[in-house]
Amino acid sequence: MRHIRCLAAVLLAGFAFAAQAKMVHRPVEWTQGGTRFRSVLVYDDAGSAKRPGLVMVPNWFGINDEAIRKAEMIAGKDYVILLTDMYGADVRPQLDNDAQAQAAVKPLYADRALMRARINEALAQLKAQAKDAPIDTTRLAAIGFCFGGAAVLDLARSGADVAAVVSFHGDLSTDDASMAKHIKARVLAMNGADDTWTMKDAGKFMDEMRQSPADWQFVVLGHAVHCFTEEGENSPGCKYDAKVAARSYRLMHAWLDEAFAGRRD
Numbered sequence: 001m002r003h004i005r006c007l008a009a010v011l012l013a014g015f016a017f018a019a020q021a022k023m024v025h026r027p028v029e030w031t032q033g034g035t036r037f038r039s040v041l042v043y044d045d046a047g048s049a050k051r052p053g054l055v056m057v058p059n060w061f062g063i064n065d066e067a068i069r070k071a072e073m074i075a076g077k078d079y080v081i082l083l084t085d086m087y088g089a090d091v092r093p094q095l096d097n098d099a100q101a102q103a104a105v106k107p108l109y110a111d112r113a114l115m116r117a118r119i120n121e122a123l124a125q126l127k128a129q130a131k132d133a134p135i136d137t138t139r140l141a142a143i144g145f146c147f148g149g150a151a152v153l154d155l156a157r158s159g160a161d162v163a164a165v166v167s168f169h170g171d172l173s174t175d176d177a178s179m180a181k182h183i184k185a186r187v188l189a190m191n192g193a194d195d196t197w198t199m200k201d202a203g204k205f206m207d208e209m210r211q212s213p214a215d216w217q218f219v220v221l222g223h224a225v226h227c228f229t230e231e232g233e234n235s236p237g238c239k240y241d242a243k244v245a246a247r248s249y250r251l252m253h254a255w256l257d258e259a260f261a262g263r264r265d
Contacts, residue, residue, distance in 0.1 A: 022046040023072050028082060028129065029089070032121050033114075038089035039063070039122065041129055042071040043080040052139035052260055053080045053126050055155070055162075057119065057148030059230060060101040061093050062086065066231070074143070074249070080135045082126040086118055086151060105147050112154060112175040119155045123162065139163060139260040141185070143252065144170055145229060149189070156185045156214070164188065164259035166252045168229050172198055172205035180212035187216040188255045190248045192224030196237060219251060 026041040040063060043051075056074070058067035063085055071083045086108065093100035108115040123142065130137050141164040144152035149170010156165045157174060159182035167189040174180075187209065191198050202218070209216045221228065227238040229245040 023075075024133075025068065026133075028125055030121065030125055032118065035088040036090075037085045037118075037121075039085045039125065040068060040071070040083040041080065041133060042068065042075050042083055043133060044075065044077050045134075047077065048134055050134045050136040051077075051079055052141060052163075052256065053082070053130070053135040053137065054140075055084055055119070055122050055126050055142040055152070056081045057084050057086060057122075057142070057144035057151040059146035059148060059227075060105045061095050061097075062101075062104065063092070064095055066095065070145075070229075070231075078253075080126075080129070080133050082122060082129065084119070084122040084148075084151075086115070086122075086148075108147075109150075109171075115151055116154045116158045119151045120158055120160060123155065123160055141165060141256055141259065144168070146170060146227065153187070153189065156183045156187055158182065159184060164256055166190075166255060168248055168252075169195060169198060169224075169226050172201040174205075174208060177204070177208040177211070180208045180214070183212045183214040183216075185214065186255065186259045187212075187214045188219070188251065189217075190219040190221060190251060192226060192228050192241075192244070193220045193222050194224060195226045197226050217255070219248075221248065 022044050024043050024045050028039045028041050030037050071081045075081045087104045091104050093104050127137055140162045142152040142155050143166040145168045149167030152165040153167050157179040162185045164186040221244050224241050224244045225237055225239050227233040228241040231240050233240045
């Protein structure tokens with residue numbers, strides 16, 4: 001009997017380890033405009049059921065270990081996420097080096113057409129992964145954080161065929177407000193009430209959305225500043241807020257669930 005109990009314990013431990021070891025990090029590379037990009041596909045492969053695919057653009061530090069951990073947390077068993085390289089494989093700002101991050105985003109803010117081309121290519125690459133990953137290509141969306149929020153909002157403005165985009169403490173500005181007429185996605189933007197970097201454009205953003213055909217929602221989160229989902233950030237204007245982050249993720253899930261309702265392979 002003791003032998004059986006020991007064997008059962010070993011088997012259970014093995015199953016537990018296997019369950020913990022199922023999160024996939026798969027490199028996804030492509031070349032666009034002479035620049036090579038290296039993104040990461042993140043999902044739990046414990047099950048084979050198809051699930052929605054999300055393009056995820058991290059904050060201006062780009063792809064790093066923290067961004068991958070966040071992608072894992074969001075993906076869970078619910079989504080397949082393409083954590084997207086917007087800079088090129090040779091541009092990797094060091095975490096907390098604002099000067100490097102600013103230099104990386106500057107060309108994209110200066111050329112929003114380039115930003116839109118890159119985020120649309122990322123969407124195409126996500127779709128292409130459906131041959132090897134459990135992605136339901138009828139349920140696609142994009143989420144972004146800080147700079148990433150600007151990128152996914154520009155994806156929507158480009159008229160991309162996605163069910164939804166969700167922006168967390170993202171830049172709300174645009175180079176061409178008239179592009180809002182092309183939006184097909186449901187648009188959710190969430191910004192902190194005390195975010196002095198992004199809220200300056202809130203009025204213009206809402207005016208832009210009013211002129212669009214989009215189903216949109218702009219959520220202002222009280223007492224929050226910039227970076228409210230970015231764990232470890234703790235400066236006066238850029239601070240993680242666990243309560244606000246959890247609330248924003250709940251809003252994201254509800255928004256995506258509603259957008260995906262009725263869309264299945």
